[in-house]
Amino acid sequence: MATNMIKTPEELLKIMKAEAMGDICFSHILEFMKVGMTEIQVADEIERVLLALGAEGLSFPTICVSGSRTEFPHGEPTDKVIEEGDLVTIDMGAVVEGYCGDMTRTVAMGAVTDEQMEVYDIVLRSQKAGLEAVKAGVRCFDVDKVCRDIIEEAGYGAYYIHGTGHGVGTEVHESPTLNTKSEEVLAEYMPVTVEPGIYLPGKFGVRIEDLAIVTDFGIINTTKSEKELIIL
Incomplete structure (x- = not known):
């Protein structure tokens, strides 16, 4: 686990390139992925495209899960066929000059x-509220609580089974950790994920x-992909 939670501008640029x-x-995958x-197949295409774009590697083995298998936060892709009505x-995540990207849709x-x-x-509201809560000086615990409270109030608290986020750098999971036990405080130029789930x-x-990316005025969100539910 890297100790350098606050990144230099050069490091942040590499992370931003990876996320881009x-x-x-x-x-590309929205055009490529089809029922059947x-x-x-989809995970392999993701990895092929990331490497074709110039990634030197992957932050972690790509997750692509469908249907009831989406209940597993870290499920590995299988030969399961993607069906009509599946989520x-x-x-x-791509690796650029040693630095990781990380995104989920x-x-x-x-x-x-x-x-x-x-x-x-509910997850989208929780995620947006979590991003709004991220700012230098805010406790990681409190960001997690903002996300968790929305999910709990909606009656799904028991089904939010992991922490809200983590730092990213040369490893895809670094300090700080945004969860119910964290005692860390966010500081400017920490890259962190916000990833609630049900x-x-x-x-x-x-x-x-x-x-x-944490700033003293809020965040710079390096992930630009659409978040409203996409139906293919």
Whole structure:
């Protein structure tokens, strides 16, 4: 675990480049991904595109899970076929000059149920509120609480089963940690993720993740991809 939580402008630029590759790749995947493909096919294409864009590697093995498998926050892609009505969660990151990107989006294939829409909207509200709460001098615990409170008030608190975020640098998971036990305080030029999620066992899960740079006025959000629910 790296100790250097506050990054230099040069380091932040590398992280921003890595995240920009993720955005470009995600745009491509929205055109590429179709019902009938397997999770592995989509994950392989993500990795191919990131490397073609100039990434020297991947921040972590790409996550692409669909349907009920979206209940697993760190599920690995399988030969499961992506079906009409599935949610698909994609979590990916490129490495640029040793520095990691990290982003997650959840999209719907063809159709969406009322329950899927409701859960997606709660996670999106939680994620946006978390980003609003990030600022130099704010406790990591409090950012987590902002996200968690929205999910708990909506009745899904038991299904938010991980922390809200983490620092990013030469490793994809670094300090600080944004969770219920964190005693760390955000400082200017820390890159942190904000990635609340809801995971309903046997049904589906939703996670939305951006990578934000902490400033004394709020954040610079390095992730530009659309967050309103995309139905392909």
